[in-house]
Amino acid sequence: MSKLTVIVVGNGMVGYKFCEKLVSKSANFNIIVFGEEPRRAYDRVHLSEYFSGKSAEDLSMSTESWYADNGITLYLNDAVQEINPGEQTVHSLHGKTYHYDYLVLATGSSAFVPDIPGIENEGVFVYRTIEDLELIKAYAANCKVGAVMGGGLLGLEAAKAVIDLGIPEAHVIEFAPRLMPRQIDSMGSAMLQSKLKELGLNIHLNKSTQCITGDHKITGLKFNDESVLPVDMLVISAGIRPRDELAKLAGLHVGTRGGIMVNEKMQTSDERIFAIGECALYDGMIYGLVAPGYEMADVVASYLVEGDKSFKGFDMSTKLKLIGVDVASFGDAFITDPDCRTIIFEDTHKGVYKRINISTDGKYLLGGILIGDADAYNMLLQTVNNKLVLPPNPEDLLLGARGGAEADSGAGVMGLPEDALICSCEAVTKGAICDAVNNQDITTIDGMKKCTKAGTGCGGCVPMVKDLITGTMKANGLYVKNVICEHFEYSRQELLDLIRINKIKNYDEVLDHYGRGDGCEVCKPVVASILSGLWNDLIVKQDVIQDSNDRFLANIQKGGTYSVVPRIPGGEITPDKLIVIGQVAKKYNLYTKITGGQRIDLFGAHMGDLPQIWEELIDAGFESGHAYGKSLRTVKSCVGSTWCRFGLHDSVSFAIEIEERYKGIRSPHKLKGGVSGCIRECAEAQAKDFGIIATEKGWNLYICGNGGSKPQHAQLLAADIDSETCIKYLDRFLMFYIKTADPLTRTATWLNKMEGGMSYLKNVIMNDSLGINEQLEEEIQGLIDTYHCEWKEVVESPELRKRFNHFVNAPAEKDPQAVFVPMRDQVKAKEW
Amino acid sequence: METLTNIQWVMACFTDDIPDNGGGCVKIGSEQIAIFNFSRRGEWYATQNLCPHKQQMVLSRGMIGSAGEDCEPKVACPFHKKTFSLLSGECLSGDEYQIKTYPVKVLEGKVYVGIE
Ligand code: SRM
Ligand SMILES: Cc1cc2nc3c(=O)[nH]c(=O)nc-3n(C[C@H](O)[C@H](O)[C@H](O)COP(=O)(O)OP(=O)(O)OC[C@H]3O[C@@H](n4cnc5c(N)ncnc54)[C@H](O)[C@@H]3O)c2cc1C
Numbered sequence A: 001m002s003k004l005t006v007i008v009v010g011n012g013m014v015g016y017k018f019c020e021k022l023v024s025k026s027a028n029f030n031i032i033v034f035g036e037e038p039r040r041a042y043d044r045v046h047l048s049e050y051f052s053g054k055s056a057e058d059l060s061m062s063t064e065s066w067y068a069d070n071g072i073t074l075y076l077n078d079a080v081q082e083i084n085p086g087e088q089t090v091h092s093l094h095g096k097t098y099h100y101d102y103l104v105l106a107t108g109s110s111a112f113v114p115d116i117p118g119i120e121n122e123g124v125f126v127y128r129t130i131e132d133l134e135l136i137k138a139y140a141a142n143c144k145v146g147a148v149m150g151g152g153l154l155g156l157e158a159a160k161a162v163i164d165l166g167i168p169e170a171h172v173i174e175f176a177p178r179l180m181p182r183q184i185d186s187m188g189s190a191m192l193q194s195k196l197k198e199l200g201l202n203i204h205l206n207k208s209t210q211c212i213t214g215d216h217k218i219t220g221l222k223f224n225d226e227s228v229l230p231v232d233m234l235v236i237s238a239g240i241r242p243r244d245e246l247a248k249l250a251g252l253h254v255g256t257r258g259g260i261m262v263n264e265k266m267q268t269s270d271e272r273i274f275a276i277g278e279c280a281l282y283d284g285m286i287y288g289l290v291a292p293g294y295e296m297a298d299v300v301a302s303y304l305v306e307g308d309k310s311f312k313g314f315d316m317s318t319k320l321k322l323i324g325v326d327v328a329s330f331g332d333a334f335i336t337d338p339d340c341r342t343i344i345f346e347d348t349h350k351g352v353y354k355r356i357n358i359s360t361d362g363k364y365l366l367g368g369i370l371i372g373d374a375d376a377y378n379m380l381l382q383t384v385n386n387k388l389v390l391p392p393n394p395e396d397l398l399l400g401a402r403g404g405a406e407a408d409s410g411a412g413v414m415g416l417p418e419d420a421l422i423c424s425c426e427a428v429t430k431g432a433i434c435d436a437v438n439n440q441d442i443t444t445i446d447g448m449k450k451c452t453k454a455g456t457g458c459g460g461c462v463p464m465v466k467d468l469i470t471g472t473m474k475a476n477g478l479y480v481k482n483v484i485c486e487h488f489e490y491s492r493q494e495l496l497d498l499i500r501i502n503k504i505k506n507y508d509e510v511l512d513h514y515g516r517g518d519g520c521e522v523c524k525p526v527v528a529s530i531l532s533g534l535w536n537d538l539i540v541k542q543d544v545i546q547d548s549n550d551r552f553l554a555n556i557q558k559g560g561t562y563s564v565v566p567r568i569p570g571g572e573i574t575p576d577k578l579i580v581i582g583q584v585a586k587k588y589n590l591y592t593k594i595t596g597g598q599r600i601d602l603f604g605a606h607m608g609d610l611p612q613i614w615e616e617l618i619d620a621g622f623e624s625g626h627a628y629g630k631s632l633r634t635v636k637s638c639v640g641s642t643w644c645r646f647g648l649h650d651s652v653s654f655a656i657e658i659e660e661r662y663k664g665i666r667s668p669h670k671l672k673g674g675v676s677g678c679i680r681e682c683a684e685a686q687a688k689d690f691g692i693i694a695t696e697k698g699w700n701l702y703i704c705g706n707g708g709s710k711p712q713h714a715q716l717l718a719a720d721i722d723s724e725t726c727i728k729y730l731d732r733f734l735m736f737y738i739k740t741a742d743p744l745t746r747t748a749t750w751l752n753k754m755e756g757g758m759s760y761l762k763n764v765i766m767n768d769s770l771g772i773n774e775q776l777e778e779e780i781q782g783l784i785d786t787y788h789c790e791w792k793e794v795v796e797s798p799e800l801r802k803r804f805n806h807f808v809n810a811p812a813e814k815d816p817q818a819v820f821v822p823m824r825d826q827v828k829a830k831e832w
Numbered sequence B: 001m002e003t004l005t006n007i008q009w010v011m012a013c014f015t016d017d018i019p020d021n022g023g024g025c026v027k028i029g030s031e032q033i034a035i036f037n038f039s040r041r042g043e044w045y046a047t048q049n050l051c052p053h054k055q056q057m058v059l060s061r062g063m064i065g066s067a068g069e070d071c072e073p074k075v076a077c078p079f080h081k082k083t084f085s086l087l088s089g090e091c092l093s094g095d096e097y098q099i100k101t102y103p104v105k106v107l108e109g110k111v112y113v114g115i116e
């Protein structure tokens, strides 16, 4: 039988996905693709990343040879100009004519450009293709003020690009009275607006533009209220227009406001012609998101191989991170009283707004909006889509179950029905994921991606997929163990016990006894951390098992140079030492910066210069600051009672004492501390792994706080204790953490996962409920007593110094690839 | 079978220039080559020093190890931990990168790299 010919018009995201789906279902088609753009289909959803350094190739949906490998003929830079439905042929710009058995239109949409006087001026752009971005980038170099017309999802994304391009002043102009009018309500918009303002974005609502001023080049915008905004550049993002011109010309039915009309099989008014993606009009609606487009692609591919899938509309719920602010809207976001009851949570301090709409009988979740914190999005969306019955206190959905231990996030996911759609980009259900675990022994995210494709699209469902994998394994009675990697079938804690009991001192021995294979970049640093946590041996003795930064005792940077961070305990430094830092930095041409941890970082040191730099610093009385290690960083202090009129005790002295005590000790992740002289808390102690705050009667000790990407306040362990007790509790706390935490788990996460939570931990540390405190104290004392500055050891050993040469066969030469460019009287690394 | 006729063996360094189970970088002409002393297996490998991901001259500073049932020897770039087979140069962490590998010979405490 000869193959049927399928012609695809448009090589965008959906056109590509269609090809992928069709070749995976059948080899019986001869596929020909026409694309108008000059390159293979790329990920338009992540288009903006082109500005943050991704290349067109990085964004590409396929490898160069993918089409040929799958027997697909691809014509780029060649638009189809005419369809002749009678003869079943298409004709292209470059003169190709082909006959088709089936034709698939995936022509997408173009930016809608309103008809305003001056719109044709130089400096007015749209935001849709890589070429658009190239034009914008070139033009932006000389712009001081940029504006975006349209405050919807795409407009705000374009606004971020304007900021990222370094244009000093950015504006967003929206016609409606609120931002993202399709997704969020006015309270949500107000919250989003205030967050965006903080980021330097000027927002103008209720503004309709009368004309664009300027002769050739744009100089400004004039609004209907006669006000004027001078701008050098404008990006139009006022909506999309489905590209139906080709279909119209061929006599296919199109909607009055655009879009190629299709039925639930995506068939147009000609049964051999299909339309999918943003050009298709289904049930009066254009779907401007990629997930429904993929679903449409699947429907057509399935039709061609005689499957019976239908398109049944698509959930338009969205979650995005706009300029660093979470925004989500799901289900029926706008429904109001009396059709529902609405619960609203607002925290203007943190910039969080959450709204959920529940049915009047309180049983079901109908929809909602999340601004500032959208962690709950996946679960809420599932609750809507699967009509799950709500808990008795639906406000818990917004606030989390308060009081008592942390809710088990896995349990919620396991309660979903089998057909709950988990990955909407690839249409993978809960059933399919659990099945892969049960029948194909898939137990990792990577395995799941390969097996089901879940999580390979936008990635938003990955946390749920993870919970489902663990949940299913647990349900099967499998003991879910956090094994380290393919080389060790143990958790970190188990391996630590084995190593301790058997007094093993080096990696190869550990691998020979308890592992297999030759190790890897995951287990080597874990074992390295265990070995130092137990024996505190010099880490340079086993340098090849240390993680990137520990290997050369410095943080590696763009270009392959390193940073140098001397310890400045408690943030206190003498003028003489400051001068030495300045001299060293000057001599080696290092960029200097005051860090967020109250010390000074010297950046851009050649690997070969590190020993010499440290020699000079050590001579002046400095020590390693362990900025490269999973170990104590800084104990931040506030000035305290020595100078401050509110200070209750000498917080600087206490901070220094504590920093000196724990410096150099290796732990599962880095450790940070803080000491504040009073409750005004200038040292931000409650944001640290351990924080100490002076009280009238002594100190309050807080533990398990975290800054970083998931900030969490530290919790009170003990109040009004004296310095000695404080240190005793700290000793126990730190050693217990070092011995029991998973690799790369900060204290906050460790506590969150701990069964029994804070009350359990309190019992261990303060009431010795495990009867191990004496041992913990002894062990940490052992680590404190064996402290050594590893940089001192290197500086003093010619053998170790040799390790820092870039070329082993040309020790004096530096890496010619490490290149710097000037910036504000200093240097910076060249962009990669 | 590979034909090795055009290969020229260049002395790169001494064996003790490269740490056990670790790597080091040598300069041969204007080329930077990473040499790995996989002493746990008694094997030596050489690859380009440039990591194709962000064009960084750092593979010699990466950690080595093995992957999978057949213990494919590999190196992990210290920047973003992309891993590469020391045998074929293929990227093992799912990207389409490929690095150059070179044959290595060790004779009397000296390491030789085969250059075409
Ligand atoms: C230099 C500094 C930024 C600055 O210019 O101020 C910095 C620089 C880096 N930080 Fe940081 N962090 C710096 C203060 C902080 C702070 C603020 C603080 O300590 O008060 C935080 C939030 C507080 C916290 O950790 O709880 C912080 C949260 C992080 C995180 C996120 C940790 C988390 O638990 O979420 C990382 C990533 C990681 O460790 O995995 C990180 C990682 C990094 C690394 C090491 C990334 C890397 O591996 O290359 C950066 C190394 C730069 C270099 O080459 O030296 N840095 N980093 C600050 C050094 C402080 C110091 O003197 O040691
Ligand atoms: C900046 C930006 C951010 C976005 N962010 C998100 C997001 O976060 N989430 C989300 O779900 N969606 C997002 N989208 C929308 C998403 O990109 C689109 O839904 C998706 O690309 C639609 O795919 P498509 O194949 O239908 O259209 P397109 O990707 O536009 O592809 C259509 C292709 O057909 C070509 N073509 C048109 N006519 C012809 C012809 N006659 N002959 C040959 N070729 C032709 C076009 O040149 C184009 O290459 C975003 C879009 C943009 C621009």
Ligand code: SF4
Residues within 6 Å of the ligand: none
């Ligand atoms: S926040 Fe920290 S890790 Fe991120 S860029 Fe700044 S210094 Fe680097």
Ligand code: FES
Residues within 6 Å of the ligand: B051, B052, B053, B054, B055, B056, B077, B078, B079, B080, B081, B082
């Ligand atoms: S530069 Fe090597 S992994 Fe990124």
